[in-house]
Amino acid sequence: MKLVATPLPGVWIIDPDDHRDERGTFMTHFEEGWFREHGLYCGFTRTCTATNPRAGTLRGMHWQEAPDGEVKLVRCIRGAIYDVVLDLRPESATFRRWHAIEMTPDGGGALYVPAGCAHGYQTLADDSWVSYQIGAVHRPESARGVRWNDPAFAIRWPHCADRLMSRRDASYADYGHHK
Numbered sequence: 001m002k003l004v005a006t007p008l009p010g011v012w013i014i015d016p017d018d019h020r021d022e023r024g025t026f027m028t029h030f031e032e033g034w035f036r037e038h039g040l041y042c043g044f045t046r047t048c049t050a051t052n053p054r055a056g057t058l059r060g061m062h063w064q065e066a067p068d069g070e071v072k073l074v075r076c077i078r079g080a081i082y083d084v085v086l087d088l089r090p091e092s093a094t095f096r097r098w099h100a101i102e103m104t105p106d107g108g109g110a111l112y113v114p115a116g117c118a119h120g121y122q123t124l125a126d127d128s129w130v131s132y133q134i135g136a137v138h139r140p141e142s143a144r145g146v147r148w149n150d151p152a153f154a155i156r157w158p159h160c161a162d163r164l165m166s167r168r169d170a171s172y173a174d175y176g177h178h179k
Contacts, residue, residue: 001034006099008087010114012040013101014073018108027108029075030133040112041071044133052079052123052130056160059169060120061086061146068142069115071135076103079128081121082158086146088175089116096175098155118146120169122157145172152176 004013016027035042050059061084064070074083086098101111102124113119121130145168148155152175 001028001031003038004109006085006101008085008094008097008099008117009092010112011085011087011099011117012112014110014112016108016110025108029108029110030073041114041135044071044073044135045137046132046134048132048134049077050130050132052128053126054164055123055126055128056162057128057164058120058122058148058157058160059166060084061118061148061155061172062120063088063116063118063144064136064139064142065144066115068136068139071115072113072119073110073133074103074113074119074121075105075108075110075131077105077129077131079126080104080124081128081130082124083111083121084119084155084157085111085113086118086120086153086155087116088118088146089114092116096153098153100155118144120148122160122163124158145169146175147172150174 002015019026084100087094
């Protein structure tokens with residue numbers, strides 16, 4: 001595996017080593033020793049999959065407050081997504097900045113999202129699936145979100161004439177009203 005830095009400290013793209021032959025491809029996405037060697041969190045407690053039938057589906061921007069902060073390892077396993085990480089760690093030099101990448105299953109890469117960062121994505125293709133490894137138990141009392149188009153962050157989402165969102169995600173307040 002290989003770590004690829006992003007402009008946000010602690011947010012990494014993890015490119016797997018792939019082994020290809022006539023049968024197809026075999027990729028390792030998580031190996032505890034390698035993660036430890038690179039100073040990454042290894043205590044994932046949940047694996048979840050989100051299926052999204054429609055292109056233009058937007059999920060986010062979500063995180064859990066400390067002490068229940070979640071580290072996430074996110075992969076697109078079908079379709080295509082525009083994946084966004086928003087740094088909400090007040091002590092970070094990149095506080096309130098965001099980074100986005102397009103993800104498909106073809107490259108097999110994963111996005112490593114540290115605790116204190118909000119995460120969300122918009123599907124770019126019908127029938128897109130996203131897999132998460134998450135390093136904390138979900139605690140509804142610690143769950144937080146900010147509006148996907150909050151002007152304080154100016155996230156540049158792909159144009160979508162018919163965006164699909166949950167009522168909850170669409171009704172989040174701007175970050176300035178959050179605390």
